[in-house]
Amino acid sequence: MKISFCFGNGESRYGVDVDHLNDYGPIYGCNAIYRDWHVDNLVSCDKKIVKEIIDAGEHQQTNLYVRASWRRSYQKYPEIKYLPDDIGADWSTGACALLLACQHQADIVVMFGYDLWARDGELNNIYRDTAGYPRSTDRPADPAAWQQQIAQVFELYPKTQFVQVQPEGWVIPSSWAACANFSLDSRQNLFYVLENMDRV
Numbered sequence: 001m002k003i004s005f006c007f008g009n010g011e012s013r014y015g016v017d018v019d020h021l022n023d024y025g026p027i028y029g030c031n032a033i034y035r036d037w038h039v040d041n042l043v044s045c046d047k048k049i050v051k052e053i054i055d056a057g058e059h060q061q062t063n064l065y066v067r068a069s070w071r072r073s074y075q076k077y078p079e080i081k082y083l084p085d086d087i088g089a090d091w092s093t094g095a096c097a098l099l100l101a102c103q104h105q106a107d108i109v110v111m112f113g114y115d116l117w118a119r120d121g122e123l124n125n126i127y128r129d130t131a132g133y134p135r136s137t138d139r140p141a142d143p144a145a146w147q148q149q150i151a152q153v154f155e156l157y158p159k160t161q162f163v164q165v166q167p168e169g170w171v172i173p174s175s176w177a178a179c180a181n182f183s184l185d186s187r188q189n190l191f192y193v194l195e196n197m198d199r200v
Contacts, residue, residue: 004106007033008094009126010115012166016187024194026104028097032127034058041065041104043083043097047073048132065100087156088149095149102157110190111164114150116143117171151175154182165190 003025007013009032018037021027029039031049034056041063044050050066053059059079066074068085088099094114101109115124118140127133154162154176162182164172176182 001107002105003108003110004028004101004104005110005112006094006097006101006114007037007039008097008111008113008115009033010113010124011119011126012115012170013113014126016112021194024197025106026101028101030093030097032130032132034062035127038062041097041100043093043100045083045091045093045096046132050074052132065096088153091149092146094146095153098150098153098162099156102153102160106160108161108163111162114164115166115170116146116173147173147175151179154179157181163190 005021005025005027007018007027007029009030018027018039026041027039028041028043029037031044031046033039034042034053039062042053042058043065044053045067047070053064054077058064059077063081064079065081065083067089068082069089071082074080083096083100084103088096091099098109098111113126118124122136123134123138123140125133128136151173158181160181164182164184165187166184168186170184172184
C-alpha cells in the first residue's frame with residue numbers, strides 16, 4: 001500500500017513536521033512550501049513563484065513540476081518536469097499536486113493545508129504578506145473552482161482513498177462529501193494510525 005502526502009498552504013498545516021512524514025511515503029508540496037521544507041515533488045502553477053524557486057536553486061534539489069504549456073519558457077532548465085497536459089491544464093496548484101500523486105500510483109493520499117475557506121474573513125494562507133502572495137487585507141478568493149477541480153480528482157481515481165486532515169468543525173464541500181473515496185480525519189488520529197503501521 002502506497003501512501004502519499006499532499007500539502008496545500010492553508011494555515012491548518014501549521015505545526016506539522018513535514019520531514020517526519022518522509023518515513024511513510026513521498027511528499028508533494030505547493031509553491032512556497034520549499035521556503036520551509038524540502039519536499040520530494042514541488043508543484044507550482046505560478047510563474048512568479050517558479051522564478052523564485054529557480055533563483056533559489058531548488059529546482060535542482062527536488063522534482064519541480066510546472067504546467068506543460070510552459071515548456072518553451074523553461075527549456076533551458078532540463079531538471080524541470082511537466083504536469084500532464086490532458087487533464088487539469090489550467091487547474092490550481094493544489095489540485096495538480098493531488099493529480100500528480102495519483103498518477104504516481106498512490107493508494108492513499110493524505111491532504112494537509114487544503115483549507116479552502118477564509119479564516120475570520122481573511123485570507124487563509126501561510127505565506128500571505130510575503131513575496132508572490134496576496135496581502136492579508138486582500139479579499140479571499142472564491143474556492144468554488146478549487147472544490148470542483150479536487151472533486152474531479154476524486155472521481156477520476158475512485159480506487160484511491162483521499163484523507164483530508166482538518167480540525168473539528170471544518171465544513172466539507174458537498175461535492176466532496178458525495179465521493180465515497182473521501183474522508184475527514186484529525187491530525188491526532190492520523191498520526192496515531194501512522195505510528196502503528198509499517199513504514200516504507
